[in-house]
Amino acid sequence: MNIADLVQTRRTTKAFDPARKLTADQVAQIETLLRFAPSSTNAQPWHFVIASTEEGKARLADTFAGAHGYNEPKIRNASHVVVLCARQALTDDHLAQVLAQEQADGRFADDAARAGQHAGRAHFVNLHRFERRDAQHWADKQVYIALGFLLLGAAALGVDACPIEGFDQGAVDAALGLREKGLSSAVVVALGFSAASDFNARLPKSRLPLNEVITRI
């Protein structure tokens, strides 16, 4: 795979073919890439809701009616829709769960290594909780790393995608019962296959010139 070719041929899909669905293998690979996305201090401050049933997609799509109606058909016609959620708080319980998982996965040679990992993570978490007071924003930034993984990974799998920020976060949170679970929706990605009516498929890519966006020192 040539990564430069891939990024120049992947594109945002503006209309999905409702008849075409992801294969079980594609879905499994996408779930794996979400799970394995990197995050600062491995805090994994996220959760991903994947809608693929008609009922699930309709529940989401109904929240797009009105102000975000331009995105509604993408939700209804996509094969799968991923709601990337951030944890509202990095609780001590969550940090303990991450540490226990790292231990179970064999990351620590001894108790000192385990304590060191916890102290390092707690330092950054507390920095964002109490000094910068931007823990929610920090969590959102980690979620957007997963977004990048998802968009590139989907392209590598030959799956079309539309990243979506044009949605009512409060309505999506309510429709999915996210707040009760300590989560809030950050960004949505519709996945599937481009329809004949997808105007973006016929448009050339456009980006600022290389020297505008990259400085070599």
Ligand SMILES: Cc1cc2nc3c(=O)[nH]c(=O)nc-3n(C[C@H](O)[C@H](O)[C@H](O)COP(=O)(O)O)c2cc1C
């Ligand atoms: C975070 C994010 C949010 C976006 N939100 C929407 C959206 O709500 N609706 C939409 O049609 N496209 C949306 N886009 C698509 C962008 O317009 C598109 O990625 C950009 O124009 C570059 O085009 P390309 O993805 O085809 O390379 C979004 C993209 C990103 C990365």
